[in-house]
Amino acid sequence: MNRAINPVIPKNEEIRILIxxxxxxxxxxxxxxxxSYGFNFATASDGMEAVELLEKQEFDIIISDINxxxxxxxxxxxxxxxxxxSIGMIIITGISEEYSYVDVIRAGAIxxxxxxxxxxELLAKLQRVVREQALVSxxxxxxxxxxxxxxxxxxxxxxxxSEELHRAVRQGYSIFLAFLDVDKFKExxxxxxxxxxxxxxxxxxxxxxxxxxxxxxxxxxxxxDEFAIIVTQATVEQATMVLSRIMKSYQECQFGxxxxxxxxxxxxxxxxxxxxxxMRLLMQEADKALYAAKGxxxxxxxxx
Numbered sequence: 176m177n178r179a180i181n182p183v184i185p186k187n188e189e190i191r192i193l194i195x196x197x198x199x200x201x202x203x204x205x206x207x208x209x210x211s212y213g214f215n216f217a218t219a220s221d222g223m224e225a226v227e228l229l230e231k232q233e234f235d236i237i238i239s240d241i242n243x244x245x246x247x248x249x250x251x252x253x254x255x256x257x258x259x260x261s262i263g264m265i266i267i268t269g270i271s272e273e274y275s276y277v278d279v280i281r282a283g284a285i286x287x288x289x290x291x292x293x294x295x296e297l298l299a300k301l302q303r304v305v306r307e308q309a310l311v312s313x314x315x316x317x318x319x320x321x322x323x324x325x326x327x328x329x330x331x332x333x334x335x336x337s338e339e340l341h342r343a344v345r346q347g348y349s350i351f352l353a354f355l356d357v358d359k360f361k362e363x364x365x366x367x368x369x370x371x372x373x374x375x376x377x378x379x380x381x382x383x384x385x386x387x388x389x390x391x392x393x394x395x396x397x398x399x400d401e402f403a404i405i406v407t408q409a410t411v412e413q414a415t416m417v418l419s420r421i422m423k424s425y426q427e428c429q430f431g432x433x434x435x436x437x438x439x440x441x442x443x444x445x446x447x448x449x450x451x452x453x454m455r456l457l458m459q460e461a462d463k464a465l466y467a468a469k470g471x472x473x474x475x476x477x478x479x
Contacts, residue, residue, distance in 0.1 A: 184309050187213035191232070192301075194218045195225045195239040195251065196267075201290075205238060208294040214301070222246025226254055236304055237264045238297075241274055249274065249282060256283040263304040267292070321396040323373060324380025332395045332403055336454060339393065339405050344444050350407045351414040352457050353439035354465045355421070357400040358473040363433050375430050376400060382424045386417060411441060411478060418476050434474035438465025441479075 192214050196202045202218055209216045217232065219225040221243040228234075237255060241248035248266055255262050263285040268274055276287045285307070286300045319331035327335065336352065343350035357363075357375070364372035379402060383394040393405040404421075406414040418437045425435050440460035445453055464479040471477070 183313075184306060188215060190214050190236065190301075190305060191234045192216040193225060193228060193234045193237045195220075195222065195237060195243070195248070197221050197240065197243040201240070205297075208297050209238075209301075211294070212298055212301070222248065222251035222254070225251055229255070229259055234259075234262055235308065236301065237262055239264065239266060241266060241268045241279075249279070252279070252282050252284055261308075263308055265300055265304065321380075324377055324383075324396045326380050326383060326402070327393065327395045329395065329398055332397060335393055335395075336405060336458075337450065339407055340442055340444075340450070340454060340457075343407060343442065348408045349410065349414075350405065350442045351409065351411070351439050352442065352461045353404040353406065353414070353418055353437055354397065354461045355402045355404070355418070355435050355437045356465060356469070358434040358436055358469070359432050360400040363431050366431070375433065378428055378430075379425065379435075382421055382428075386421045386424060388417075392417065406439075414439060415476060415478065422474075422476070436465060436468040436473050437476040438462060438468050439476065439478045440464055 192209055194202060194205045194209065194216055195218070196205065197220050199220075202220070206216065206218060217228060217234075219228055222239070223245040225237070225239070226246065237251075239248040239251055246254075248268075252264055252266065255264055264283070265286045265288060266274075266279040266284045267288045267290060268279070269290050279287050285304055288296065288300065319327055321328045339350060357379070360372065360375070363375065376396075380394075380396065383402060383404065387394050387404065391407055393407075395403040395405075397403040404417070406417055409417070418439065422435050422437070438461050440457055440463075442453070442457050445456075448456070460479040464477040468475050468477040
Protein backbone atom coordinates (compact mmCIF):
# COMPACT_ATOMS: atom_id res chain seq x y z
CA MET A 176 0.00 0.00 0.00
CA ASN A 177 1.36 3.41 -0.94
CA ARG A 178 1.74 5.90 1.86
CA ALA A 179 -0.24 9.13 1.37
CA ILE A 180 1.78 12.30 1.04
CA ASN A 181 0.51 14.46 3.87
CA PRO A 182 3.33 16.72 5.08
CA VAL A 183 3.26 18.14 8.58
CA ILE A 184 3.43 21.94 8.34
CA PRO A 185 5.65 23.35 11.12
CA LYS A 186 4.37 26.17 13.31
CA ASN A 187 5.70 29.68 12.74
CA GLU A 188 7.72 29.60 15.96
CA GLU A 189 9.54 26.50 14.67
CA ILE A 190 10.79 28.36 11.58
CA ARG A 191 14.11 30.22 11.70
CA ILE A 192 14.50 33.17 9.29
CA LEU A 193 17.60 35.21 8.41
CA ILE A 194 16.86 38.78 7.25
CA UNK A 195 19.66 40.41 5.22
CA UNK A 196 19.60 44.12 4.29
CA UNK A 197 22.09 46.96 4.56
CA UNK A 198 19.37 49.59 5.06
CA UNK A 199 18.68 49.83 8.83
CA UNK A 200 15.20 51.26 8.25
CA UNK A 201 14.17 48.42 5.93
CA UNK A 202 15.73 45.95 8.36
CA UNK A 203 13.61 47.29 11.23
CA UNK A 204 10.44 47.09 9.14
CA UNK A 205 11.22 43.50 8.13
CA UNK A 206 11.97 42.55 11.73
CA UNK A 207 8.66 43.96 12.93
CA UNK A 208 6.72 42.05 10.25
CA UNK A 209 8.50 38.74 10.88
CA UNK A 210 8.27 39.08 14.67
CA SER A 211 4.55 39.91 14.53
CA TYR A 212 3.87 36.61 12.73
CA GLY A 213 5.69 34.61 15.41
CA PHE A 214 8.75 33.52 13.41
CA ASN A 215 12.19 33.24 14.99
CA PHE A 216 14.75 35.38 13.21
CA ALA A 217 18.25 36.84 13.08
CA THR A 218 19.57 39.72 10.98
CA ALA A 219 22.65 40.53 8.90
CA SER A 220 23.66 43.81 7.25
CA ASP A 221 25.13 42.24 4.09
CA GLY A 222 25.96 38.94 2.41
CA MET A 223 29.30 38.47 4.16
CA GLU A 224 27.73 38.79 7.59
CA ALA A 225 24.99 36.40 6.50
CA VAL A 226 27.57 33.79 5.42
CA GLU A 227 29.25 34.04 8.84
CA LEU A 228 25.91 33.47 10.58
CA LEU A 229 25.12 30.49 8.35
CA GLU A 230 28.29 28.78 9.64
CA LYS A 231 27.10 29.12 13.24
CA GLN A 232 23.32 28.74 13.09
CA GLU A 233 20.69 26.83 11.15
CA PHE A 234 18.03 28.67 9.14
CA ASP A 235 15.03 27.58 7.09
CA ILE A 236 14.47 30.75 5.07
CA ILE A 237 16.56 33.77 4.05
CA ILE A 238 14.99 37.08 3.03
CA SER A 239 17.66 39.18 1.30
CA ASP A 240 17.97 42.50 -0.48
CA ILE A 241 19.87 42.50 -3.79
CA ASN A 242 22.10 45.60 -3.58
CA UNK A 243 24.42 45.37 -0.57
CA UNK A 244 28.11 46.09 0.11
CA UNK A 245 30.83 43.39 0.22
CA UNK A 246 28.52 40.60 -0.99
CA UNK A 247 25.22 41.35 -2.73
CA UNK A 248 22.05 39.29 -2.72
CA UNK A 249 22.83 37.37 -5.91
CA UNK A 250 26.26 36.38 -4.62
CA UNK A 251 24.68 35.30 -1.35
CA UNK A 252 22.07 33.31 -3.29
CA UNK A 253 24.84 31.50 -5.17
CA UNK A 254 26.62 30.69 -1.88
CA UNK A 255 23.42 29.36 -0.32
CA UNK A 256 22.64 27.16 -3.34
CA UNK A 257 26.12 25.61 -3.12
CA UNK A 258 26.50 25.21 0.63
CA UNK A 259 22.99 25.28 2.15
CA UNK A 260 20.66 23.95 -0.58
CA SER A 261 17.78 23.16 1.80
CA ILE A 262 17.33 26.85 2.72
CA GLY A 263 14.60 28.69 0.82
CA MET A 264 15.63 32.18 -0.27
CA ILE A 265 13.34 35.14 -1.03
CA ILE A 266 15.01 37.99 -2.92
CA ILE A 267 13.83 41.60 -2.55
CA THR A 268 14.56 44.16 -5.24
CA GLY A 269 13.63 47.71 -6.16
CA ILE A 270 11.49 48.15 -9.28
CA SER A 271 14.29 49.92 -11.14
CA GLU A 272 17.06 47.44 -10.26
CA GLU A 273 18.82 45.41 -12.92
CA TYR A 274 17.60 41.92 -11.89
CA SER A 275 14.15 40.70 -12.91
CA TYR A 276 11.88 38.02 -11.45
CA VAL A 277 13.13 35.59 -14.11
CA ASP A 278 16.78 36.34 -13.23
CA VAL A 279 16.46 35.58 -9.52
CA ILE A 280 14.26 32.49 -9.97
CA ARG A 281 16.68 31.06 -12.53
CA ALA A 282 19.51 31.74 -10.10
CA GLY A 283 17.77 29.55 -7.50
CA ALA A 284 15.60 31.85 -5.38
CA ILE A 285 12.34 30.32 -4.23
CA UNK A 286 10.44 33.63 -4.49
CA UNK A 287 10.80 37.33 -5.28
CA UNK A 288 9.40 40.61 -3.95
CA UNK A 289 9.70 44.21 -5.10
CA UNK A 290 9.81 47.28 -2.90
CA UNK A 291 7.56 48.64 -1.57
CA UNK A 292 5.67 45.62 -0.21
CA UNK A 293 3.25 45.06 2.65
CA UNK A 294 3.23 42.62 5.53
CA UNK A 295 0.43 40.44 4.14
CA GLU A 296 2.36 39.86 0.92
CA LEU A 297 5.42 38.86 2.92
CA LEU A 298 3.39 36.52 5.15
CA ALA A 299 1.79 34.83 2.13
CA LYS A 300 5.18 34.21 0.55
CA LEU A 301 6.68 32.89 3.78
CA GLN A 302 3.76 30.50 4.26
CA ARG A 303 4.15 29.21 0.71
CA VAL A 304 7.87 28.57 1.25
CA VAL A 305 7.13 26.70 4.50
CA ARG A 306 4.51 24.51 2.76
CA GLU A 307 6.84 23.71 -0.13
CA GLN A 308 9.72 22.85 2.22
CA ALA A 309 7.43 20.55 4.24
CA LEU A 310 6.35 18.77 1.05
CA VAL A 311 9.95 18.37 -0.16
CA SER A 312 10.95 17.04 3.28
CA UNK A 313 8.10 14.52 3.23
CA UNK A 314 9.03 13.33 -0.28
CA UNK A 315 12.67 13.00 0.76
CA UNK A 316 11.63 10.92 3.78
CA UNK A 317 9.55 8.64 1.58
CA UNK A 318 12.50 8.11 -0.76
CA UNK A 319 14.95 7.13 1.98
CA UNK A 320 12.68 5.12 4.31
CA UNK A 321 11.61 1.49 4.24
CA UNK A 322 7.80 1.35 4.21
CA UNK A 323 7.52 -1.91 6.18
CA UNK A 324 9.77 -1.10 9.15
CA UNK A 325 9.83 2.71 9.16
CA UNK A 326 13.64 2.61 9.23
CA UNK A 327 16.00 4.30 6.80
CA UNK A 328 16.60 2.14 3.74
CA UNK A 329 19.73 0.75 2.07
CA UNK A 330 19.88 3.73 -0.26
CA UNK A 331 20.26 6.13 2.64
CA UNK A 332 22.71 3.91 4.52
CA UNK A 333 25.72 4.74 2.34
CA UNK A 334 25.04 8.48 2.51
CA UNK A 335 24.52 8.52 6.27
CA UNK A 336 27.47 6.28 7.06
CA SER A 337 29.80 8.53 5.09
CA GLU A 338 28.41 11.64 6.82
CA GLU A 339 28.73 10.16 10.31
CA LEU A 340 32.26 8.80 9.76
CA HIS A 341 33.47 12.22 8.60
CA ARG A 342 31.76 13.91 11.55
CA ALA A 343 33.23 11.45 14.06
CA VAL A 344 36.78 11.98 12.80
CA ARG A 345 36.32 15.75 12.63
CA GLN A 346 34.95 15.96 16.18
CA GLY A 347 37.18 13.26 17.62
CA TYR A 348 34.74 10.67 18.97
CA SER A 349 34.33 6.90 18.46
CA ILE A 350 31.85 5.42 16.02
CA PHE A 351 30.73 1.83 15.49
CA LEU A 352 28.89 -0.03 12.76
CA ALA A 353 26.80 -3.09 13.63
CA PHE A 354 24.97 -5.51 11.35
CA LEU A 355 22.24 -7.73 12.76
CA ASP A 356 20.49 -10.64 11.15
CA VAL A 357 17.42 -12.69 12.11
CA ASP A 358 18.41 -16.28 12.89
CA LYS A 359 16.13 -18.92 11.31
CA PHE A 360 14.01 -16.28 9.59
CA LYS A 361 13.42 -18.42 6.48
CA GLU A 362 12.09 -21.30 8.59
CA UNK A 363 9.81 -18.93 10.48
CA UNK A 364 8.57 -17.38 7.23
CA UNK A 365 7.96 -20.79 5.62
CA UNK A 366 6.12 -22.08 8.70
CA UNK A 367 3.91 -19.11 9.53
CA UNK A 368 3.66 -17.28 6.21
CA UNK A 369 4.88 -14.01 4.72
CA UNK A 370 2.45 -11.89 6.72
CA UNK A 371 3.89 -13.25 9.97
CA UNK A 372 7.40 -12.68 8.60
CA UNK A 373 6.52 -9.07 7.75
CA UNK A 374 5.14 -8.59 11.26
CA UNK A 375 8.42 -9.89 12.72
CA UNK A 376 10.46 -7.46 10.60
CA UNK A 377 8.15 -4.55 11.47
CA UNK A 378 8.57 -5.39 15.15
CA UNK A 379 12.35 -5.27 14.79
CA UNK A 380 11.94 -1.83 13.21
CA UNK A 381 10.01 -0.61 16.27
CA UNK A 382 12.59 -2.11 18.64
CA UNK A 383 15.48 -0.45 16.81
CA UNK A 384 13.76 2.92 16.76
CA UNK A 385 12.97 2.75 20.48
CA UNK A 386 16.42 1.45 21.46
CA UNK A 387 18.54 3.90 19.44
CA UNK A 388 19.41 7.31 20.90
CA UNK A 389 17.53 9.88 18.86
CA UNK A 390 19.82 12.06 16.77
CA UNK A 391 22.87 10.09 17.97
CA UNK A 392 22.42 6.53 16.64
CA UNK A 393 21.06 5.62 13.21
CA UNK A 394 19.11 2.49 12.26
CA UNK A 395 18.48 0.97 8.82
CA UNK A 396 16.85 -1.95 7.11
CA UNK A 397 19.85 -3.08 5.12
CA UNK A 398 17.96 -5.67 3.10
CA UNK A 399 15.71 -8.68 3.66
CA ASP A 400 16.08 -9.70 7.30
CA GLU A 401 19.35 -7.82 7.79
CA PHE A 402 19.61 -4.50 9.60
CA ALA A 403 22.37 -1.98 10.28
CA ILE A 404 23.05 0.34 13.22
CA ILE A 405 25.48 3.25 13.40
CA VAL A 406 26.36 3.92 17.05
CA THR A 407 28.16 7.22 17.63
CA GLN A 408 29.74 9.02 20.60
CA ALA A 409 30.07 5.83 22.64
CA THR A 410 32.65 3.48 24.09
CA VAL A 411 32.69 -0.13 22.95
CA GLU A 412 30.95 -1.08 26.21
CA GLN A 413 28.19 1.50 25.64
CA ALA A 414 27.76 0.44 22.01
CA THR A 415 27.50 -3.20 23.09
CA MET A 416 24.86 -2.22 25.65
CA VAL A 417 22.74 -0.71 22.87
CA LEU A 418 22.88 -4.03 21.00
CA SER A 419 22.16 -6.00 24.18
CA ARG A 420 19.07 -3.86 24.79
CA ILE A 421 17.84 -4.64 21.28
CA MET A 422 18.48 -8.37 21.74
CA LYS A 423 16.62 -8.46 25.06
CA SER A 424 13.61 -6.58 23.66
CA TYR A 425 13.44 -8.97 20.72
CA GLN A 426 13.66 -12.07 22.94
CA GLU A 427 10.67 -10.80 24.92
CA CYS A 428 8.58 -10.82 21.72
CA GLN A 429 8.97 -14.63 21.39
CA PHE A 430 8.94 -15.14 17.63
CA GLY A 431 9.24 -18.91 17.72
CA UNK A 432 12.79 -20.24 17.47
CA UNK A 433 14.16 -17.08 15.87
CA UNK A 434 16.83 -14.92 17.49
CA UNK A 435 19.19 -12.10 16.55
CA UNK A 436 22.89 -12.26 15.77
CA UNK A 437 25.05 -9.11 15.83
CA UNK A 438 28.44 -8.22 14.40
CA UNK A 439 30.01 -4.89 15.31
CA UNK A 440 33.22 -3.08 14.34
CA UNK A 441 34.82 0.19 15.42
CA UNK A 442 35.87 2.67 12.74
CA UNK A 443 39.55 3.60 12.45
CA UNK A 444 40.66 6.21 9.96
CA UNK A 445 43.71 5.07 7.97
CA UNK A 446 45.59 8.06 6.48
CA UNK A 447 47.02 5.95 3.66
CA UNK A 448 43.52 4.88 2.49
CA UNK A 449 40.72 6.85 0.85
CA UNK A 450 37.47 7.45 2.71
CA UNK A 451 35.55 4.95 0.51
CA UNK A 452 38.23 2.33 1.18
CA UNK A 453 38.01 2.92 4.93
CA MET A 454 34.22 2.72 4.77
CA ARG A 455 34.32 -0.58 2.88
CA LEU A 456 36.82 -1.97 5.38
CA LEU A 457 34.53 -1.04 8.28
CA MET A 458 31.58 -2.76 6.58
CA GLN A 459 33.68 -5.85 5.90
CA GLU A 460 34.78 -6.03 9.56
CA ALA A 461 31.20 -5.70 10.83
CA ASP A 462 30.02 -8.30 8.31
CA LYS A 463 32.83 -10.66 9.33
CA ALA A 464 31.83 -10.27 12.98
CA LEU A 465 28.19 -11.04 12.10
CA TYR A 466 29.19 -14.27 10.33
CA ALA A 467 31.32 -15.18 13.35
CA ALA A 468 28.26 -14.72 15.58
CA LYS A 469 26.28 -17.00 13.27
CA GLY A 470 29.08 -19.56 13.20
CA UNK A 471 29.45 -19.63 16.98
CA UNK A 472 25.83 -20.64 17.55
CA UNK A 473 23.76 -17.52 16.75
CA UNK A 474 21.88 -15.35 19.26
CA UNK A 475 25.00 -13.44 20.30
CA UNK A 476 27.04 -10.26 19.81
CA UNK A 477 30.54 -10.41 18.33
CA UNK A 478 32.76 -7.30 18.29
CA UNK A 479 35.50 -7.30 15.67
